[in-house]
């Protein structure tokens with residue numbers, strides 16, 4: 344990780360649901376080793392089609408369950424001595440021993456809760472392995488209205504999730520860095536662990552200004568849904584998964600209605616390109632910046648400190 348591994352940030356890792364793989368990366372019978380949130384774990388898809396996640400190392404003698412292991416039914420077979428592991432952390436079979444000791448035959452916290460939806464696999468991560476404090480749920484546009492996935496991209500960025508998502512509250516950088524009109528300060532609503540914001544704007548188009556509305560719903564630090572209304576109909580699922588304290592895997596998955604007229608298709612394409620253009624400008628700044636716990640802010644900077652205060656709820 345070269346010069347970027349130097350410590351430029353001492354924020355802890357937030358807990359939450361984080362995307363760990365795209366559904367298509369894990370077919371039935373496949374195993375994937377993963378390393379996120381400074382935690383090594385393993386994912387597999389059982390015969391029943393469901394994804395499971397366990398700590399990476401077999402509690403017997405420490406083999407890594409992500410390499411040369413085998414999916415047997417819905418369980419995972421360790422390559423070293425063939426102990427068989429269920430998705431809830433139980434050891435179900437030890438082939439050379441008549442009985443699984445009772446303390447191994449119980450579900451345990453080696454298991455990580457999994458949620459799969461919208462073409463992504465999410466894992467609940469918590470530093471003390473606390474059970475999920477909230478759930479992810481289907482998004483109506485996709486589950487009921489039949490919207491389909493379109494463009495996808497991902498980036499590894501040199502910034503923690505808190506700072507990455509603070510970008511929207513940093514009003515002054517829009518004009519300076521992105522050369523766009525600074526957006527109006529969004530209306531913010533917080534409900535438990537979910538943040539909602541909404542902003543109405545007039546968006547310039549070649550055919551004159553159009554009233555548009557952008558709403559954001561962020562059920563936790565790992566995922567947000569940005570819905571564009573008016574100028575076009577589009578949904579951006581943005582996902583941010585901590586790799587370690589200063590590196591994050593950022594993913595963009597866009598969804599559109601199954602039927603969209605040509606003009607809106609063009610606006611959608613332009614909007615996606617514009618999001619990426621702005622993001623790449625942010626990424627250049629993030630690559631070299633440092634987290635300042637006590638920044639010097641002035642009028643016009645936007646609700647940066649309020650955002651930071653809100654984000655505290657995701658730290659154990």
Ligand code: FES
Nearest residue numbers: 401403404421424
């Ligand atoms: S190390 Fe996994 S069964 Fe022995």
Ligand SMILES: [Fe+2]
Nearest residue numbers: 510516621625
């Ligand atoms: Fe930005």
